[in-house]
Amino acid sequence: MTDIFKDALSRLDKAISFIDVDKEALEKLRHPKMISQVSIPVRRDNGSLSIFTGYRVQHNSTRGPVKGGIRFHPNVSLEEVKALAFWMTIKCAVIGIPFGGAKGGVIVDTKKLSRMELERLSRGYMCMLADVLGPDRDIPAPDVYTNSMIMGWMMEEYSTIKRQYTPAVITGKPIPMGGSQGRDDATGMGAFLCIQELAKKLNWDAKNMTVAVQGFGNAGQNIAKVLAQHGYKIVAVSDSQGGVYDQDGLDVPPLIAGKLTTKKLKAPGAKKITNAKLLELDVDILIPAAMEDQITKKNAARIKARCIVEVANGPIKLDGEATLLRKKIMIIPDVLANAGGVAVSYFEWVQNKAGDYWTAKKVRKRLSDLMSKEFGNVYQTMTQYKTDMRTAAYIHALLRYSEAVKARGTEGYFDGENKLL
Secondary structure, X not given: OOHHHHHHHHHHHHHHOOOOOOHHHHHHHOOOOEEEEEEEEEEOXXXXXXXXXXXXXXXXXXXXXXXXXXXXXXXXXXXXXXXXXXXXXXXXXXXXXXXXXXXEEEEOOHHHOOHHHHHHHXXXXXXXXXXXXXXXXXXXXXXXXXXXXXXXXXXXXXXXXXXXXXXXXXXXXXXXXXXXXXXOOHHHHHHHHHHHHHHHHHXXXXXXXXXXXXXXXXXXXXXXXXXXXXXXXXXXXXXXXXXXXXXXXOOXXXXXXXXXXXXXXXXOOXXXXXXXXXXXXXXXXXXXXXXXXXXXXXXXXXXXXXXEEOOOOOOEOHHHHXXXXXXXXXXXXXXXXXXXXXXXXXXXXXXXXXXXXOOHHHHHHHHHHHHHHHHHHHHHHHHHHOOOHHHHHHHHHHHHHHHHHHOOOOHHHHOOOOOOX
């Protein structure tokens, strides 16, 4: 077990020091239910053949079919996918939707593929894993370097294999193919709703709050845009190539437009800044929205933000988090902050199953109600147990998950007197 999965499981240890959780429930969480590894052959445009390694980890289905994204990235590893699947199990329990966790990935640099090669790879992934996926078994979604079109290709491939149109097999699809209104910006919107709930409790004034966003992909762009619209000052953003910084605030819409058209971040009058330096800016809110392990024991002491909102999965390593908590930095954890994506994916799945599609207004209202309610539950748990918000989120999730395990019978039941007969 490498650090990332070990780190992920270590989050359980602190939470269970506060509550009594059945040992069988915990043991199940430590072992993924199923791990699939496949070799995906792709015919390149020049006629040559390339083989790509893909993974799918189905972590835990105690509370329902498993759910989780598929990422295409050159640094994908099995241990990373296991950790991400575990976090999805916790995340679904935190917000109370009837799914367990899963995750998938392919080791590939998509920048080196043509669009047709990308389509072949996407369909090839689904072709290799169709037997372990399904609308009542495992429902994928987009993740790093995958998008709605890729999800549409995968859904179409699955439907071809099964000889029936099956939109509920995957979420994050294009709207004409059964996608949901509000899915594209759901992750960023969910994080924004968490920030707004925290602002109410701490009496923040948006116009006096500065924000830095590391990672300017879909989620990073959306949260920067909505925060700017509500008066927050976005002073820095970055992508994999570096970033821009302006203490007087950046104009977010042109930044997004430039990123989408030129793939570069440009802002007149702004200074260039590295990803590492962005993390260390003196801001009110720091939003890591890129990849895992961005804040570690090596740089945690230099973090100056008052609040960190984890839009990425696992951006803070366990050794770095200890330092942040000693500095009294508030952390809204990934399993709550970025849960808007899986929440609206759940809404999309419900719409697909029912054949009844909702307006953007209805989706937004249901997301707002859900995130507000569960943020309140986690905050109350944090106050009750006098702990940090991540531990509170895990406590909240474990209580829900443990009840589902005990409902099936554990050693405590089977070792006792049978009162049912």
